[in-house]
Amino acid sequence: xxxxxxxxxxxxxxxxxxxxxxxxxxxxxxxxxxxxxxxxxxxxxxxxxxxxxxxxxxxxxxxxxxxxxxxxxxxxxxxxxxxxxxxxxxxxxxxxxxxxxxxxxxxxxxxxxxxxxxxxxxxxxxxxxxxxxxxxxxxxxxxxxxxxxxxxxxxxxxxxxxxxxxxxxxxxxxxxxxxxxxxxxxxxxxxxxxxxxxxxxxxxxxxxxxxxxxxxxxxxxxxxxxxxxxxxxxxxxxxxxxxxxxxxxxxxxxxxxxxxxxxxxxxxxxxxxxxxxxxxxxxxxxxxxxxxxxxxxxxxxxxxxxxxxxxxxxxxxxxxxxxxxxxxxxxxxxxxxxxxxx
Amino acid sequence: xxxxxxxxxxxxxxxxxxxxxxxxxxxxxxxxxxxxxxxxxxxxxxxxxxxxxxxxxxxxxxxxxxxxxxxxxxxxxxxxxxxxxxxxxxxxxxxxxxxxxxxxxxxxxxxxxxxxxxxxxxxxxxxxxxxxxxxxxxxxxxxxxxxxxxxxxxxxxxxxxxxxxxxxxxxxxxxxxxxxxxxxxxxxxxxxxxxxxxxxxxxxxxxxxxxxxxxxxxxxxxxxxxxxxxxxxxxxxxxxxxxxxxxxxxxxxxxxxxxxx
Ligand SMILES: Nc1ncnc2c1ncn2[C@@H]1O[C@H](COP(=O)(O)OP(=O)(O)OP(=O)(O)O)[C@@H](O)[C@H]1O
Ligand SMILES: [Mg+2]
Numbered sequence: 001x002x003x004x005x006x007x008x009x010x011x012x013x014x015x016x017x018x019x020x021x022x023x024x025x026x027x028x029x030x031x032x033x034x035x036x037x038x039x040x041x042x043x044x045x046x047x048x049x050x051x052x053x054x055x056x057x058x059x060x061x062x063x064x065x066x067x068x069x070x071x072x073x074x075x076x077x078x079x080x081x082x083x084x085x086x087x088x089x090x091x092x093x094x095x096x097x098x099x100x101x102x103x104x105x106x107x108x109x110x111x112x113x114x115x116x117x118x119x120x121x122x123x124x125x126x127x128x129x130x131x132x133x134x135x136x137x138x139x140x141x142x143x144x145x146x147x148x149x150x151x152x153x154x155x156x157x158x159x160x161x162x163x164x165x166x167x168x169x170x171x172x173x174x175x176x177x178x179x180x181x182x183x184x185x186x187x188x189x190x191x192x193x194x195x196x197x198x199x200x201x202x203x204x205x206x207x208x209x210x211x212x213x214x215x216x217x218x219x220x221x222x223x224x225x226x227x228x229x230x231x232x233x234x235x236x237x238x239x240x241x242x243x244x245x246x247x248x249x250x251x252x253x254x255x256x257x258x259x260x261x262x263x264x265x266x267x268x269x270x271x272x273x274x275x276x277x278x279x280x281x282x283x284x285x286x287x288x289x290x291x292x293x294x295x296x297x298x299x300x301x302x303x304x305x306x307x308x309x310x311x312x313x314x315x316x317x318x319x320x321x322x323x324x325x326x327x328x329x330x331x332x333x334x335x336x337x338x339x340x341x342x
Numbered sequence: 343x344x345x346x347x348x349x350x351x352x353x354x355x356x357x358x359x360x361x362x363x364x365x366x367x368x369x370x371x372x373x374x375x376x377x378x379x380x381x382x383x384x385x386x387x388x389x390x391x392x393x394x395x396x397x398x399x400x401x402x403x404x405x406x407x408x409x410x411x412x413x414x415x416x417x418x419x420x421x422x423x424x425x426x427x428x429x430x431x432x433x434x435x436x437x438x439x440x441x442x443x444x445x446x447x448x449x450x451x452x453x454x455x456x457x458x459x460x461x462x463x464x465x466x467x468x469x470x471x472x473x474x475x476x477x478x479x480x481x482x483x484x485x486x487x488x489x490x491x492x493x494x495x496x497x498x499x500x501x502x503x504x505x506x507x508x509x510x511x512x513x514x515x516x517x518x519x520x521x522x523x524x525x526x527x528x529x530x531x532x533x534x535x536x537x538x539x540x541x542x543x544x545x546x547x548x549x550x551x552x553x554x555x556x557x558x559x560x561x562x563x564x565x566x567x568x569x570x571x572x573x574x575x576x577x578x579x580x581x582x583x584x585x586x587x588x589x590x591x592x593x594x595x596x597x598x599x600x601x602x603x
Contacts, residue, residue: 007422054603092446093603114352123443127438131366140365144446146356192446 018124031236042101044069044196045090046229050099052085052251059085061251062099067229071139072222074238074245075231076328078336082229082251087200090229103196108221117145120194122202124231126171126181133182134160135169142191152191159187164213178205187216190221199230203237215241222247235328239263249336259328267333270305273296281317301326344352350451350594351557359456367464378417378471385413385481390534399461400538403568409589410481411563414472415497418572419483419556422498423526426461426505433457440601447512453595458502458590466491475561476567486569497559500560501591502581504555510596533557558582561585 041256045067052060053095060082067073074084088094090103092112101108103115104272129137135148138156146157160166163183176184186202202218211234218241223227232238239259246256255262276296284291284298289308302308305323312318327340362595367374390406397405433439442451454591470492476482528537533556539547550557562581565571 091445093441112449114353116445117447119445123441123445126440127442129362129439129442130437132371140362140448141442143361144355144443144448146355146447312368 007246009121010125024267030255044104045073045101045229048100048103050086051097052082052089052094055095058087058251060096062250063246063251063253065165065246065253067227067258069227070193070222070225072218072230072241073244074242075229075234075288076235076238076245076332077231077247077248081248081314081336083248084200086248087121087124087229087231091119091198092116093121117192118195119193120197121188121196122182122185122189122197122199123194124204126178126202127183128184128188130172130174133170133172134165134176137173138188138191141188145192145231147192159190162190162217163187167266170261174264179207179210182206183210195226197226197228197230198230201231201233203232203234208236211237235332239328247332247335254335255331261324262331263328268301269303269326270301271324271330272300272302272305272312272328273307273322273324274300274312274316277281277319279317280312280316287311287315301330344595346592346595346599348591348595350598351449352451352455352594355448356452356455356459359449359453360459361459363480364463366393370443374467375471378421378468379475381417381474382413384476385409386475388479390481391477392485398501401595403483406479407481407568408564409536410476411490411567412560414469414474414494414567415556415560416530416535416564417468418494418497418559419501419526419530421464421468422461423505423522424502426457426502427466427509427512427521427602430457430461430506430516431512431515433510434601435515436522444601447472448488450598450601451594454506454594455590458499458506458593461502461505462495462498465501466495469494478580482567483569487567489566490563493559493562496579496586498561500555500586500589502584503593506593507589507596529554534560545552553584555585 008312032311043066045065047066048064049062050060050064051058051062063082063086065073075086077083085094089096089101089108092108092115095109104118106115108115129140132140132214133284135156138159139152142152142155143149160169163186165180165187168180173181173184182202182205186199189197197218200216200297203214206214215237218228218230228241232239244256244258246253247261247262248254257265276293276298280298281293284300289300289311291298293299300308300315309321309323312321386406387411394405399405399407437555440450440453443449449458473482473487473490477484477487508518512518512542532546533554535537535556539550539557542550558581561576562578562582565575
């Protein structure tokens, strides 16, 4: 499954982050070895046939997956697919209905406190404590993890810097913008130096700058040996961050793989888009080129856009032709359909 | 599986929730410090100078001395009850504090236990602030009345447990008005507070003794502040301990049922 290549990549990443970047390791450094000598990489999360029902609604319908140490694992899927339900089960805040689950080799039903001690969670719904300032939120939260007061203080300051909220240190959270709250929540998830981060739409509502900041931070955390599980609706984000991801729909996992693999397997290399006209349609049918109609454009997925473009220009006299690389979004829409979820 | 009689597994971490509330409380201590003080004065002036001039004494006890323990007991009830209804509901529903806490090593049992302990602590604080005022006016006797402080904790825990049961089942914050008007207000009037329970019809006396928690708290409180101890204090204490345990256990289980889905 491409382990060696991944190893190499992680190793290069580590080298980059530790030696080339000035801020490399300015937070904490995980002392556990990052690369295991040849043996299989241990699974941080192992789920088999995981199921969650709410009354008659089946939110998670028998999914199985394994998240390896040090990887960024993504859950994609339309609204109501069951991503948040899955995150809550892993985070030990919602019990599974059936199936087997191990987090750090432990069962959430049996040792929730031990697991949670090593988790950092960013929930989908912001739940910062409005009775405290930014600093107060971080400090209070670290006390729940039994951290000594002096360590907690230092950590809180460090994390405010990490998410660039130092100026807002003494501001109550109600006075933060939505994006700032999101950043503070990420900082809060890090107070206990977690080994596993569970991020449910971490960048929702962030501006492009903040999103890039978070991406950079997450990459840094990964380089330090953290394992990250995240959900997102931004497919460019998933493509950029995730080593592997699954696409869920109706509580089931449809596909699993690395972003590049999935694009290649389900869509192809490139997409050619043309304006939809009767001429073009009949011409494409005549040339036996498979296509898909989306609104008023026609999309052709192909290995070679030049080939298709040439045929089009030679035979179909199109008005406008656009070629672009295929993306995860194409895979997503292909697999989950274009209909809006209620 | 869990049911409402399951024995909750509470750890020492419950104190962290308690501590969080304590920190918030002391940050706004000016707001929290004055109500008990003012309430003590209001009762003393209204009842002492008003009603007290007509009702001289009850069974040989000056009227103001008769109601002083009731003032304390009602304060114990109110502070724990309102803390664990409106206060806890706001933290649970609007602030999502419990959701944030159970993502840490704290369990829901720890969180609710912490809230209950905090409710009881509010009662203790109220009593601690009121005691010197009442003592200064000479309407309670010191040092026996100092026992009102530990009693406030026990009584507070009882009302916190009762309150938390309502919080666990209330559909919205507005419906919390029902227990306060239908239970707390009548209880404050008919539990041997402002007149002896023996003035009530016999049937109602039994009802009050069997079912109104405040009756027992007032009875013990009065024994402490007059002071006039009798062996029946043990019966009242036993009643409170049993009811407190039952409601606290049920409250935690109901909350777990509401929040852990
Ligand atoms: N507490 C709950 N009670 C009842 N049904 C629920 C509850 N939580 C989730 N559901 C249902 O479970 C299904 C999956 O919800 P979930 O929140 O896991 O979706 P999601 O993939 O996170 O969606 P989104 O992208 O909108 O966040 C939905 O049909 C939802 O209505
Ligand atoms: Mg969700």
